[in-house]
Amino acid sequence: MRNLMKPLLLCLGLLLALQVQASTRVLYAGKNQPIGEVETYFMGNELVVTAQVTEVGWCLSASHLYVGEQAPTTSAPGQFPFQHELGCSLSDTYRVNVAAADQYVAYHAVSKQSAHPIGGTVSYMVQFPGDDSYLKAYIDGMGPYDAWCIDIGRSITPGTTYTNCELRSLNDQDLGVVDREENLGYAGWILNQDWSLYPEYSWKEIQAALWKLIDDNPPQNAAGGISWDEAKALEIVNMALQNGVGYTAASFEGLVVLCKNTNGVVNRQITLVAVPVAGFFIGEDTAWAQGSSNWYNSKGNMIGWGSYFLEPYSQP
Structure with a gap:
């Protein structure tokens, strides 16, 4: 018994020593x-x-x-x-x-x-696919907004309303649940481009580029029910890396939606919602x-x- 108790006492002493x-x-x-x-x-x-x-x-x-x-x-x-x-x-x-x-x-x-209620809990629902985005999103019933997946590892069910979703800014320096937070600024650059001027790129290539920038395990050619031109998706990635450093949102800010289970763990696809810059900050x-x-x-x-x-x- 002494041999079992000694490590426990040492651990307890260490915890007490670390109290601040x-x-x-x-x-x-x-x-x-x-x-x-x-x-x-x-x-x-x-x-x-x-x-x-x-x-x-x-x-x-x-x-x-x-x-x-x-x-x-x-x-x-x-x-x-x-x-x-x-x-x-x-x-x-x-x-x-x-x-x-x-x-x-x-x-x-x-x-x-x-x-927007940043830091608060909202209801959230998506439809798939959008006209010119991967998803159409509704936040507290408002929308639809163009939305994108930045988390290929989790799924979300279109048409289902989720009520335990935390709203954060794309520009938050400490989201803590996104694979490659250092690349979120490049996602903001992508949101603010008028892709209608470049018809050679579809929303499918845009979605693929976001996965490649942010997810640790990005798909190479097809995922999430869509396929794309891999070379064009990589072109968007390179454009973002070259032009997206220190971007200033001209048209759209980004909201990140984190839907959680009853234990507070994010268990649904993390989505990036594009909302108009005008009126974002009041x-x-x-x-x-x-x-x-x-x-x-x-x-x-x-x-x-x-x-x-x-x-x-x-x-x-």
């Missing part, structure tokens, strides 16, 4: 609108700062972070030492190497509000993690409403 004490602060957009939380904790020689959007319809497009042993002297986020471009993300994480000392922290983000605001200190000018007047806080050092 985290601080959680509200993330406000426009001073008065809570949209999420910012959590900070020390892990070894790192300070981990994680923002999580919890308000449906909001996302973060950029963030700026200050971490230091001295209080920040400027309230200008662009002068903070750490920055992220986030697209339209629901989460954001920094890991900053620090000394074993208390650290001042200021977290700022550019927040956006969408006309607002933008600055956002700050709630702090305990503000910035003041030489006359003692508060500068803006941003704030920072002191995170006491604690060794896990």
Whole structure:
């Protein structure tokens, strides 16, 4: 019995040693609108700062972070030492190497509000095939929208309404369930091309190109009830790789639909829905993690409403 208990005790001790004490602060957009939380904790020689959007319809497009042993002297986020471009993300994480000392922290983000319930649960139904896309999609009964499969490994049943589907932005930096997230920007480029100007490419080649860019096991010639010209599909892939770096959506934004089972596991085909750019975002605001200190000018007047806080050092 002693031999069995010793490994268990060692594992328990390891888990206790890895426990961390985290601080959680509200993330406000426009001073008065809570949209999420910012959590900070020390892990070894790192300070981990994680923002999580919890308000449906909001996302973060950029963030700026200050971490230091001295209080920040400027309230200008662009002068903070750490920055992220986030697209339209629901989460954001920094890991900053620090000394074993208390650290001042200021977290700022550019927040956006969408006309679509990003981060929320929607009903979803597809029809197959579309007139000029692989699928026609309906989100909460609205549509039809052009839609595409970016997940060849799962299936979805046309005409069936799924009610446990999470809506995310194509530009989310951390979807976590797409095989090759690094190529999602190229999918956005494909969505924004007027393919009617290139009649040599059908929607079947477009769908094949998306699979080749995003799926770990893309089909070579036929799948999903369709076949295509393989050479032309590869031409679209090459065009996207050459022209899609840092694309700006001109006509269509992308929504990614993740339909889940009762255990919260994505179990239906992940689809990319093209929605018009116009009206996609209905607002933008600055956002700050709630702090305990503000910035003041030489006359003692508060500068803006941003704030920072002191995170006491604690060794896990």
